[in-house]
Amino acid sequence: MRECDVLVVGGGPAGSSCARALLAAGADVLVVDRAAFPRDKVCAGWITPAVVDALQIDLDEYARGRTLQPFRAFRTGTLDGPRRETTFGEIVSYGIRRCEFDHYLLERSGAQVVERQPVRSIRRDGDAWIVDEQFRARMLVGAGGHFCPVARALNADQPQEEVxxxxxxxxxxxxxxxxxxxxAPECPDLFFWPDLRGYGWCVRKxxxxxxxxxxxxxxxxxxxxxxxxxxxxxxxxxxxxxxxxxxxxxxLIHTASRRRVVDDGVVLVGDAAGLALAPSGEGILTAIESGLAAAEVVAAAGARRDREALGSYERWIDARIGPRGRPGIWVHLPGWVLNLGARAVLGSGWLTRRVLIEDGFLHTRRPPFTPWRPSPDAARP
Ligand SMILES: Cc1cc2nc3c(=O)[nH]c(=O)nc-3n(C[C@H](O)[C@H](O)[C@H](O)COP(=O)(O)OP(=O)(O)OC[C@H]3O[C@@H](n4cnc5c(N)ncnc54)[C@H](O)[C@@H]3O)c2cc1C
Structure with a gap:
């Protein structure tokens, strides 16, 4: 039986960010992943500058031998309607390849990684977790993406999800x-469904x-x-x-996620918790931020790893990413109202820039991520 203090299940952006921050706080961490890295992940591979800031990525170093495509514009429209280009005077996002990006983050985390380890069984033994009858840990971080086995174990009683x-x-x-x-390499193309409940993309990297x-x-x-x-x-x-x-x-978009994300000795981060932002579906940023926040909560909890001690992580999610399980009024609107709204937004250059791209895709008015010292009662983003 291999023993560690914290076992992170999944070495994607959420797991590697969490592991890196836990190691920096002096924890004994092990990451297990079913894949061998570099591995691919189904994803468009678009990241906002907030990702670079949260992880303090040196872009010159990253770009050496890897794809890093700056984006300075977006082309938008409905599936069959006219197309509009919205340009920015600066770099507003980047295109990366997940096989390279995730590998880079996991290596940079400095964590010990056990690859080709598809987690199948999780059970409690006193105040510890036994995983696959091979690993024993006092704390479990579920970072295995949407189908994370830790998330499944924690949410066996949850109803069907709106994915x-x-x-x-x-x-x-x-x-x-x-x-x-x-x-054009600097200008991803986005094609919206008339009711804005989905979109297609062509992204050159x-x-x-x-x-x-x-x-x-x-x-x-x-x-x-x-x-x-x-x-x-x-x-x-x-x-x-x-x-x-x-x-x-x-x-899962965070407004649709009803997943339990904290329990005694366990937290969920990233897609395992269902934290992608609406309407873009940007999930890499929230995976990283939640990984970092969870690490802080776990480190601050010290030897106490019960649900109450870890509860500030849940409050952090609600304050920073938004309340979960509350889809908002728009899901109740009839299709024709959504279609009218979409036509108004996509038909106006100002609304496309301000509402769709800046607020909906770039989240430019979202405050920057700052590490914080959680206290049991405070919920400070
Ligand atoms: C088609 C598509 C396009 C997207 N495009 C974007 C985009 O452009 N930008 C963006 O920000 N977001 C995008 N997203 C969302 C984004 O991909 C996710 O939000 C993000 O990958 C979440 O990171 P994570 O670390 O939580 O999970 P993941 O990246 O899924 O990593 C989970 C890790 O856990 C491992 N794992 C899974 N099961 C097990 C197991 N049983 N045992 C051990 N290990 C396991 C996996 O091998 C994987 O390495 C897109 C999603 C999809 C589906």
């Missing part, structure tokens, strides 16, 4: 495709193109993917067309 389902493909462009590609679509799961998702793939072909986005098959995954 976002998504499919994408990322492929390398040959020289002819790179020359003829209709997506250097010599790579990522094409995908995500939508609130209401049935009929294969038809959604077909419709978007047909549109991409019709528009001739890339010579020779976009290959298939696309890969699928799911995640």
């Amino acid at each position: 976002i389902v998504a499919q994408e493909i990322e492929f390398r462009l040959d020289p002819e495709q790179a020359a003829g590609c209709r997506v 250097g010599d790579y193109l990522n094409v995908g679509v995500g939508r609130l799961a209401e049935g009929g998702f294969p038809a959604v993917v077909r419709r978007f793939a047909d549109l991409v072909d019709r528009l001739g986005i890339v010579p020779g067309g976009v290959p298939s098959p696309w890969k699928g995954h799911a995640y």
Whole structure:
């Protein structure tokens, strides 16, 4: 039996950020992941500058031998409507490849990692956890993404969730495709469903193109993917067309997440907790922020690892990311009202810039992440 103080299940952005901060606080940490890194993750690979700030990533160092595509503009419109380009005088986001980014973060964390370890069983033994009958830890961090086994164990009684389902493909462009590609590297293309409950994207990252679509799961998702793939072909986005098959995954927007995220000796971070931001679906930032915040709460709890001592993490989520399990009024609005709203936003240059891109995608008015010293009662973002 391998023993450690904190066992982190999942070495994605949430798990590696949490492990790094726990190590800095002097904890004895072990990360287990079912994959061997570098591994891919179904994702468009778009990050906002807040990610770079939260982790203090040296971009010059990162860009050495890795893809780092600056974005200075967005092209938006409905699926079949006119397209509008919104430009910014500065870099407002970056395109990364998850196989490179996640590997970089995990290596940089300095944590010991056990790869090819798909966690299957979790049980309590006194005040410790026994995982796969191989690992014993006093504290468990569930960072295994949407289908995290720790999240499942903690939420076995939860009702059906309103997930976002998504499919994408990322492929390398040959020289002819790179020359003829209709997506400008600095300007991702976003195609919104008329009710704004989903969107497709074409994101160029250097010599790579990522094409995908995500939508609130209401049935009929294969038809959604077909419709978007047909549109991409019709528009001739890339010579020779976009290959298939696309890969699928799911995640939760924080307003839809009702997952229990804290219990005695356990916290959930990132997608395991269901923390992606609406409406963009940006989940890398909240994975990292929640990983860092959870590490602080665990470190501050010291030897006390009960639900009460860890409870400030839950309050941190509600204060920083937003209340969970409250979908907001828009989900109750009839389709025709949503369609009118979408047309108004996408039809106006000012609303597209301020409401859709700056607030909905870049979260430019969100205060920067600052590490904080949690106290049992305080909820300070
Ligand atoms: C199609 C799509 C596009 C997206 N595009 C973007 C985007 O452009 N920008 C953005 O910010 N967000 C995007 N997201 C959301 C983003 O991908 C996630 O929010 C983010 O990856 C969450 O990070 P995480 O560390 O919580 O989980 P993950 O990145 O999923 O990492 C979880 C880790 O746990 C491991 N694991 C899983 N199960 C087990 C197990 N049983 N045992 C051991 N290890 C396990 C996995 O191998 C993985 O390494 C997208 C999501 C989808 C589906």
